[in-house]
Structure formats: C-alpha cells, structure tokens
Amino acid sequence: PAGFQGRDILTLLDYTGDELTQLLEFAEQLKKAPYQPDMLQGKSLGMIFENASTRTRVSFEVGMTQLGGHALFLSPRDMQIGRGEPIKDTGHVLSRFLDAIMIRTNSHEMVEELASYAEVPVINALTDLYHPCQALADILTVKEQKGSLEGLKVTFVGDGNNVAHSLMIICAKLGMDAALAVPKGYEPDENVWKEIEAVAEEKGTKVELTHSPKEAVKEADVIYTDVWASMGYEEEQGDREKAFEGFQVSEELCSHAKEDFIFLHCLPAHRGEEVTSEIIDGAHSFVYDQAENRLHAQKAMLAAVIGG
Numbered sequence: 001p002a003g004f005q006g007r008d009i010l011t012l013l014d015y016t017g018d019e020l021t022q023l024l025e026f027a028e029q030l031k032k033a034p035y036q037p038d039m040l041q042g043k044s045l046g047m048i049f050e051n052a053s054t055r056t057r058v059s060f061e062v063g064m065t066q067l068g069g070h071a072l073f074l075s076p077r078d079m080q081i082g083r084g085e086p087i088k089d090t091g092h093v094l095s096r097f098l099d100a101i102m103i104r105t106n107s108h109e110m111v112e113e114l115a116s117y118a119e120v121p122v123i124n125a126l127t128d129l130y131h132p133c134q135a136l137a138d139i140l141t142v143k144e145q146k147g148s149l150e151g152l153k154v155t156f157v158g159d160g161n162n163v164a165h166s167l168m169i170i171c172a173k174l175g176m177d178a179a180l181a182v183p184k185g186y187e188p189d190e191n192v193w194k195e196i197e198a199v200a201e202e203k204g205t206k207v208e209l210t211h212s213p214k215e216a217v218k219e220a221d222v223i224y225t226d227v228w229a230s231m232g233y234e235e236e237q238g239d240r241e242k243a244f245e246g247f248q249v250s251e252e253l254c255s256h257a258k259e260d261f262i263f264l265h266c267l268p269a270h271r272g273e274e275v276t277s278e279i280i281d282g283a284h285s286f287v288y289d290q291a292e293n294r295l296h297a298q299k300a301m302l303a304a305v306i307g308g
Ligand code: CP
Pocket: 052, 053, 054, 055, 056, 057, 126, 134, 266, 267, 268
C-alpha cells in the first residue's frame, strides 16, 4: 500500500482507520502467500531487545526472512548504548546501516526520542505504554474469526497496561466498541486514556472504563486479558494477585458475554491467575492463531514502512 513508506509505528494514534484497514488487508494477503523474497530483498531490520521476548523476536526475524530481507538481534547489553552512548548518536548511526529499527524497551519516551533522531522507520515492539504490533495482530484474529469487525464489542479485563491501551486505540480507530475493566489503582495511563476517548469520540464509538468485569463483558464478542504483572513489575506480583481478585477470566465471567465470544491473550499467560485453563485451553480461545498473526501483521507493517 502507498503512503506508508518512511513512517514510524509507535502508537498507531497517527494512523487513520482507513490506513489500519489497508494494513490488515495487506496482512491477510501475505498470510495467503507468505514467501515474497522480492519485497524486501537486501533490506535489513535491526531489532533492539532490552526485555525478553518469544513471539515478537521470532516473528520479526522470520518475517524479514520471508520477505527476502535480514534481521539482526541487538542486545543493549552488548551495544554501546548500554554503556551510555547517547540515543541521538545511536539513532543516526544505525540509520546509516539499517532500513528500519525495531525496539522493545520499558520507556516509551526513549523510543520516541530514538525515532526523532533515526532517519529510518522505528517500530515499537512494546513499551510501558503501547504494543501496536500486538494490536494489529489481535484485530487480524478478530476479523478472521468474526468475518467482519462491524458492530463488535471488544472487552479487556485486567491491568490497564500497554496491551490494553493499544487494543482500545485500534478498536476505536476501526469503529468498534470497547470496554476496559480494571481493579481500583490499576487504571490506564491518564493521558493515553484521554487519547483513546478522543479517538472514540471522533469515530462515534463507545469506550467504557469500569471496575466491574461483569459489566464490561456484557454482550462482548471478544474477551481479552493479559498478565497482572507486566515486565518490570514482577516484584508487585503478590500485591497484584490480591488487587486482581475477581478479575480472572473464567467460565463464570464469560457466561455474561455473547454465546459465540472469542477469547484472546497476547501471551505469555499464567493459567490460574488472569485466566483459567478451561478458557484459554477451551473452544473459545484463539490464542495460537493470534500469536501466529503477529508474523503476518508485522510483515505487512515492515513491507509498508520500508517499501521497495
Ligand atoms: N505477546 C508478545 O509480545 O510476546 P513476546 O513477549 O514473547 O514477544
């Protein structure tokens, strides 16, 4: 698709609903015909991982290979940036070698800063605030299972975190209603929530923030959850287990949703915490399709922003 070349993918807020639909359609095409060795022939993606990853790392690396390009795994532990080299110099220098930079790190601010210096597209592979690559794969999965996105309600139950933020953003952008149920004290970031509300208002969709999981899952077509303690919050695990009591996605909770609801989780998951094994391993769950769709969605993003 045209109009994407050279652009960063940091939050999805700067993409229109129409552009996101184009990326979804492109991902669907690539899923049908995965091997496109001419598309990014000779192109290189640098992948900076400050935090652990299974899906993101493997899907980006394999995605580049399938498009005829190459991906380099870069650990800040081995790079000069880990020894204090300025982000500015890192951004400019990497841009002289690479065709795009993918980065996973806690600080969203740092990623914005890197993107401001880099002359090539920067793709956010998870920060404390956003997980845009996940969100595109999530909606690709919803579209596959539901046929169309029209009139759907998507509910997230759990921590008002990065994954929840990006899911709410993409739902509003694409015209879907969304609900977010979080325990008191685990609300989404105030500024991000304002951005979500603004998109929903512009698109004329509903977006609801509640402390009642039962209320949120009412009439839901999609029920989504994520870990209670994200990377960097592991030491809060005990406190969070108490705070999130009643927020487990169970058969009882899901009985308030539409009968044909689908269950999604970005993974990794903790069975018996945020979700029961009956649900995540049951007939409503599409978490492995969802994981696979990371590959197809990201290939669409890479080919679109790197361009040929
Ligand atoms: N969902 C996700 O981003 O998984 P990884 O942490 O394994 O990349």
